[in-house]
Amino acid sequence: MLDNLTAAREQMALSLGFHIVFAVLGVGLPWLLLFVEDRAIRTGDQAWTRLARTWSKATGVLFAVGAVSGTVLSFEFGLLWPTFMQRFGSAFGISFTLEAFAFFIEAVFLGLYLYGWDRLSPRAHWWCAVPVALGGTLSMIFVTTANAWMNAPVGVIDDRGQVVAAEPFAPFTAPTTWPQVIHLGVAALMCTGFAVAAVYATGLLRGRRDAYHRRGFAVGITVALALAPVQAGVGDWAIRALEHSQPLKLAALEGLGTTRAGAPQSLGGWFDQSTGELRGAIEIPKALSLMLHADPNARVVGLDSVPAADRPPAAIAHLAFDTMVGIGMAFLGMLAWAVWLRRRRGGAGPVGSRWFLRAAVAAGPAAMTALIAGWIATEVGRQPWIVYRLMRTADAVSHAPHLEIFLYATMVVYAVLATALVASLRRIAHVRRTSLVDTEVSTGRREVTA
């Protein structure tokens, strides 16, 4: 039997971890579709058309699962955390109200896009993807502002537990808002790019080296790798934003147990909660102080600056953070590899290297892992607060009996959905292959009879 707090937190982690995968693909894929369908219209090249049509079908399935798993979250806010919603629902309500409309626009034009291939002119059809892409991206921005506000709540006048006035646009002005929004936006495009590249790298490795696979791979890997250095810069910005707004989260991410001058930058290692020390990490002396304050002897706040009950669980936060940063660094290395391959072997460079293609296959799941790790770092680093320093997670949770049953039910339903989704996406890829063969056969026959 789980207590309600554990059950609700696990369920939230599962629901968000599931949804975020579809959410980022829903943000990224429409932008890639805009590009490939535009190429298809301009060049009339069948390979571009095939890419657009296949991605359109995949987007249909992914968006459906993303939409229903997003609905789950809007219910769970209330079902799991009623006290939190009662007190602060109005404080970030504007973010979600705007998000509802962005989602509306996305859903309406996605319907037109998915089912309009044969009803609309090619250019009108292309234009339908524009509100889909904008709606998806705006949805992501609005939802993330609400989360950023929970990390750095501003603009609330609170009178004995009752919010009497809330600055309506506070979620847009919280200090962590824009670093978080841009970090996630870039991550969405990178995850989509790597996911697409991984699919076509698999095909290329199996010997399907036609224009369709080469271009699908090139589009995905180019977007993903080009953004890798951008993301490193944005990540740095996001970390610096924590220094004033959430110093304890920063300490947890870096595994810094004690407040000290000349703090080292620790790579890897395991944070021992019982002793409050990081074990087995590689330490670069004074590097953290230098990075944060441009002074090797500057003082950095550690976890011991607050009572134990107010500290985030640093073991998970540090591990998640290192996982994300490690994968990000590997992507930078992959970018350098791709540039080197291209210079040495010309345009076909990266596509011609089987080892690079294998790395690209691995990069698809790795990017999603980094995304989820980054999100865990953000959320676990905020604990024990649901709204930083205003409400404890333990005070927000529902008192309903048997809350853990909902967790088990969610686990079963999502496991089934994930399995069926993978099967569906494989079927879409397969149908594309066979239907192309069919078209070639039937075209051939028509030529013969003509």
Add this chain to the structure above:
Amino acid sequence: VTAAQGVLLVIFVGVAAYAVLGGADFGAGIWYGLATGRHRHEYRGLALRAMGPVWEANHTWLVFVLIGLFSGFPGVFAGYSRALLLPLALALTAIVLRGAAFAFIGAGSPRRWGAVFAVSSLAAPYPFGSAAGAMVAGALPADGSGGLLAPFLTPTAVAAGLLASAISAFVAAVFLSHQAAGDSPRLVAGLYRRAVATAVLLLVLAVAVPVSLAADDPARASFVARQSMVAAVVVSAALLASGYLLGTGRYALARLCAGLVAVAVLAGWAAVIYPGFGLRDLDVSGAAAPATNLRLTLGILIGGLAIVVPAMLLLFRTFRPATALPGDHRTGAPTEQRRRLNRGAH
């Protein structure tokens, strides 16, 4: 009209839109599941075709309602979350399964997702209706102390749950008739029979809601009957009109009247639970957001609808059912096909 009333009104518009459009999608799934015999594949194909381009947009009304409620009335949202935990969780599960199942069917997935789609479509409206019925009875404590099963275990809740399913099935039968009018007279006739049967069921259940209260709480029963009197008249008239229009082939108007049936039932429900939100001991003064936020929320809701509603109309227009049958009322003289259809229908 205060900002709070304005936001409530917009939320009601969202609830009504979800009941009609989302309900039509649930109902399409119900008819998908109930299709039997030689022609079952035609019914199933029709249901899938009709839903395809529009179901995601229709589904969004639910998110709209949830978000409008927690932005404008966080205390009420928390109260519903505590008092209606189980019905909301069950409806949510059904919605997740049917949405995903629909997408998997579209992607050519195995037949078993058809069964999931049908069962979850039938299951989704019931808990919503049951929760609404429990609110009509007015006995649910806002802090959830009534227990998980409280929203299910009264006769009123059962009647209202069945009523929600019947409304969904009825609206869908009328909506699908419009869709079928272009391609199959047999389907149109079959759907007409389904519409009439569910209309009768719907009326019986609508009467059963106040009647079911009479034994336990006569005062509440007469209050409910009084508050929903106007709605009951509108429901009856709209049902008759919808059936007549359907029988004479004026599908677009029949659709409007079927939608009006669902909206009028909800208006009756709203008249019963306003202004206490159907929960016992809910602190109404602390339930709403601060005034500044409410005014801004109302502005955004109205501005947003001004963009979204035309977009939805564009969507519906683009995928409106193809040309009607020959012999449609617009072309005048009934053809043989049309007469056969009418014989089948009446």
